[in-house]
Amino acid sequence: MTASRTRLTWPLIVVVGFLTLCPVLMLLLGSFSQGLTAFGHFTASKYVKAYTDPFLMEVTLNTVIFVLGSSLFSTVLALFLAYLNTRTNIPFKPVFTVLSIVPMMIPHLLFSVSWALLLNPSNGLANLVLQDLFGLDSAPLNIYSLWGMILVEGLLNMPIAYLIIAPAMASFDVSLEESSRVCGAGIWRTLMRITLPVLRPAILAAFILGIVRSLASYAVPRVLGTPGRVDVLATYLYEMISTGFAPDYGKAAALGMSVLSASIVLIVVYRALTSESEKYVTISSRGFKPTLIDLKRSRMPLFVIVGVLSLLMIVLPVAVLLYTSLVPYSMVPGPRAFSMMSWRNWIEVMQDPLSLLALKHSLFLAVAGATLGVLLSLLVAYVIVKVRSRASALLETLSFLSFSFPGIVIGIGFMWFFVQTPLYATLTALLLAYIAAYLPYGVRPLASAFVQVHAHLEESSLVCGASGMTTMRRIIVPLLIPGIVSAWILMATMFMRELTVSVVLARPGTEVLAVQILSFADDGLWGKLSALGIIMILISTALVMLAMYTGRKFKERQGQ
Numbered sequence: 001m002t003a004s005r006t007r008l009t010w011p012l013i014v015v016v017g018f019l020t021l022c023p024v025l026m027l028l029l030g031s032f033s034q035g036l037t038a039f040g041h042f043t044a045s046k047y048v049k050a051y052t053d054p055f056l057m058e059v060t061l062n063t064v065i066f067v068l069g070s071s072l073f074s075t076v077l078a079l080f081l082a083y084l085n086t087r088t089n090i091p092f093k094p095v096f097t098v099l100s101i102v103p104m105m106i107p108h109l110l111f112s113v114s115w116a117l118l119l120n121p122s123n124g125l126a127n128l129v130l131q132d133l134f135g136l137d138s139a140p141l142n143i144y145s146l147w148g149m150i151l152v153e154g155l156l157n158m159p160i161a162y163l164i165i166a167p168a169m170a171s172f173d174v175s176l177e178e179s180s181r182v183c184g185a186g187i188w189r190t191l192m193r194i195t196l197p198v199l200r201p202a203i204l205a206a207f208i209l210g211i212v213r214s215l216a217s218y219a220v221p222r223v224l225g226t227p228g229r230v231d232v233l234a235t236y237l238y239e240m241i242s243t244g245f246a247p248d249y250g251k252a253a254a255l256g257m258s259v260l261s262a263s264i265v266l267i268v269v270y271r272a273l274t275s276e277s278e279k280y281v282t283i284s285s286r287g288f289k290p291t292l293i294d295l296k297r298s299r300m301p302l303f304v305i306v307g308v309l310s311l312l313m314i315v316l317p318v319a320v321l322l323y324t325s326l327v328p329y330s331m332v333p334g335p336r337a338f339s340m341m342s343w344r345n346w347i348e349v350m351q352d353p354l355s356l357l358a359l360k361h362s363l364f365l366a367v368a369g370a371t372l373g374v375l376l377s378l379l380v381a382y383v384i385v386k387v388r389s390r391a392s393a394l395l396e397t398l399s400f401l402s403f404s405f406p407g408i409v410i411g412i413g414f415m416w417f418f419v420q421t422p423l424y425a426t427l428t429a430l431l432l433a434y435i436a437a438y439l440p441y442g443v444r445p446l447a448s449a450f451v452q453v454h455a456h457l458e459e460s461s462l463v464c465g466a467s468g469m470t471t472m473r474r475i476i477v478p479l480l481i482p483g484i485v486s487a488w489i490l491m492a493t494m495f496m497r498e499l500t501v502s503v504v505l506a507r508p509g510t511e512v513l514a515v516q517i518l519s520f521a522d523d524g525l526w527g528k529l530s531a532l533g534i535i536m537i538l539i540s541t542a543l544v545m546l547a548m549y550t551g552r553k554f555k556e557r558q559g560q
Helices: 002-031 045-051 056-087 094-105 108-119 125-134 146-170 174-182 187-198 200-216 219-225 233-242 249-280 296-326 335-339 344-350 353-386 390-404 407-418 427-451 455-463 468-479 481-497 513-522 526-559
Strands: none
Touching: 002 249, 002 353, 002 390, 002 407, 002 427, 045 249, 056 094, 056 146, 056 200, 056 219, 056 233, 056 296, 094 146, 094 296, 094 526, 108 125, 108 146, 108 219, 108 296, 108 481, 108 513, 108 526, 125 296, 146 200, 146 219, 146 296, 200 233, 200 249, 200 407, 219 233, 219 513, 233 249, 233 407, 249 390, 249 407, 296 344, 296 526, 344 353, 344 526, 353 390, 353 427, 353 481, 353 513, 353 526, 390 427, 407 427, 427 481, 481 513, 481 526, 513 526
């Protein structure tokens, strides 16, 4: 069996290496080329042109403020919520679980659009309400600004930061805090001198991951930054390849190499921090039960704050989209608005040929892409866990590498590759790019599932005469159903809402839902946009429920 595993390793290295390294190599070669139609005519002029652009300094400053601000906001907010959930007696703690999971099901594009619908300066619903209440002549709030981008991106990244910090907070040995208090330190001093220093690796890991995600973010800067003329690197790169009569892919590739390099360095730092966190394990083998801090009079006010945050992150985005999809134009909720509600926007969207085509393409990419992605992830995870060799370590590194790739940058790299092949402007190109960009999201849950399967089960099957493939099909896969379902759900929902790669690679005839929603936003068709957005959320939810139902039925059949 060892020999068959080894034979499987190198073909997987070739496949995964192609998916992850090919766009990087093409991006590098493209940055030294004259253009898409002059690939191979090498020059350094694109780097000179990219880094001498006088507008680059302003874009870089905006990017630094946006990335650091949103990461700091999400980390502080996650730390605050994790502390309340694990260290205090705040009521209704299951709310925190909902707060950390449900927002990840709402596409970033739709979350950004919902805030634009609320706080845009021309006809934002919240601004209209404030103007009516206080008799203001102009909108008091403008989401089309750097602070608006930081707010929305921070809220989007908070659940990920919470999932990193909360487990570390929960596994903290309270004897350290108790010793501090016995020595006379108060709650605040203990928190600053004992708790936070021990949690430093987890906090820094959450902050670094927030930087990586913000640097790769395109939905928030495009929806909220572009109307306010606040450009960051992601939107700046897109403008290079989408505006004007002669898009400059070479200049975009040259600047994209810097963004890619920064992301890879940040991911290396993130992995170092997460591995270092093992040195800070403080739970001993004796009974462990964290001591809860009595919030006293602050208990209910803090719970109200958490409730408002839940409203902002879960209820409000979906409610705003649903309301906007039913009214003819932006208007303050009231008797007149309710009397004018209809399904007109929904009907127009369902009769729009481009929307229907985008819906068809996204469904195909979600189902076919997730299925192929999970199959590849299953094989990669199997080799990573079961084969202990330098080759398997190389495969693990390659499979994790694309996690650090900003979508729009890697999309440019794939553009350089696909334009040299017949795959350009096809759904196959999107399918390959999706799998390459999101492979780590399939490998991680499946690798964790493989760890739980003891090697004796596999060895017993082989001793009884079963082949390696039969053992995989009859023994291993049935035991991995929960991990397979989780990986499929994760990849399918991401493929359904994918924007950053699609906005570069999608062409007329290969439109997808996210790109079509973005075009509605550019045209100011908020009603159609909201209707199509709700349809996207409903389809994603249906795919999740279908996958869970199929997984449960498969397990029941295997148990009979």
